[in-house]
Amino acid sequence: MRAALFDSYGPPDVLYEGKVPVPTPKQDEVLVKVHAVSINGGEISARAGRVRLLTGRKFPQRVGLDFAGEITEVGPAVKGPAKGDRVWGTLPRGRFGSAAEYVTVRPAQISLAPQGISLVDAVSLPVGTTAITALRTQARLQPGERLLVRGGSGGVGSVAVQLGKAVGAHVTALASPRNLDFVRELGADEALSYTTASPSTLGTFDVILDTAGTEHAAYRRLLAPGGRMVAIAFDTKNPLPSIAYILASTVHGPRRVRFFSGNPKHDLFAELTRYVDSGAIRPVVDTVHPLSDIAEAHRAMEAGGVRGKHIVQIYG
Template structure:
């Protein structure tokens, strides 16, 4: 059996726990396709997983793998798959609750993929699958953002935030972005009508808003207070050290008052990836990349993200 390169870790711990090793190359089973991964990217939840903060989900069996974003081409088509062919350019993600895209190959069901957007190379495309579909779900599907509404994006320079600024503009909203001082020019370039340094512009200096997208997970009550009557807020981040406190706040907000806070567990499949590709092909959304690392540089990407100040995504080039 042939082998492939993959990023692994044998213990929970710091970024240094990550290393490039080898695993048996997978094959496409019935109802699966084998994707040759050109690139993947690092998402925030993977840092918590590696650090051991999500043990109830990730368990204690090692070695463990990392990354979920997929951008590549079909290398093999399993039985019962008819609409994809070898050589097709695709993007998507591993199924919910699984990791392993930081590898040369990954076998997934076709529902986890769509055709990659035309006009964007696969390394750049890898910055978008999870953060892009998260932004679409949050703003379009959960908030129901409408043209002319006032949107606040908190954490606007990060992976989800940088897409949300662009999508908010595409949906016709007036977008206010909160980001670090060094990223204010970036979020303005992405389409923010207003950009504020989160260190000097707290919630008391802002508002009101029809919609708030929070990617930080702290001070939720204060930012909820910025909502106009009937306003909607989605929080996609939580304090991994205090998950019950975050969950309790979300639940209480749905029971009391008109300013409701929503959360969701992302599980994007074919339709969402196809919708995202359409936004990219129209020019409404573009990848925002901080740094491109080799496969052996996943640990470096984790360290950079934990240090803060990220602008967009850290991408891992495999091919």
């Protein structure tokens, strides 16, 4: 089958479309024919070699974390999912390889995909489970609270803006100048350019969702008493100070920075499906690329200024 591969760490140009065997599902797995995947920051870091202590030096390696597709085979021990189901989900933490024609996965990692949108559009949204966890579980965002979303036009940020409005919060989004109208269309009450709006000009917030990974200390000072800041990224150019600050903040001071690495399961995907089916959250697709252009998809993601997600279409 066709799959996105790379034989050495490096820039997007190391990626290519190659051939690997079709996986065989275990007794407790399903085989999914992948219609599309999205490009995520974690796989970009892995491809660039920034986490090589975890990914190792065995090549070729694969990319792709989330997926949307159709179940074509069901293991004998699987209960619930059926052949022909339209599903979405992610691979387990630490595993890449969904950018391929087929993938095997346990039912806990998937749920039925929303019915009212295409699978290509749907795959822009699995990162929405991160927004749900960040705002509902980690920050416990309440109606009427003031929410700041850094990176409001990105994959997670664009869902967080919509989710914040669905909860009933007052949403301020930071984005690039060209995306300000876009985040307003998503529901942001205020849209500010990150090139001109410094932390000192922003006021106070009850909840801050940081998808940028920089200037944690400056933004933490914007928290109102009882405020909560959730960081889902750290500074990849200077990671150690960024990580050290987040860890220290969990011990010292009343306004702690919460950090987590998503590993969504069935219930979260099912909840996200309900949000999408109700119309509270809609997919946001920047560009759809064919699998043969996997390098260009990574290159475009790294260039920044993204509106939603870059998608790689396999079938459909």
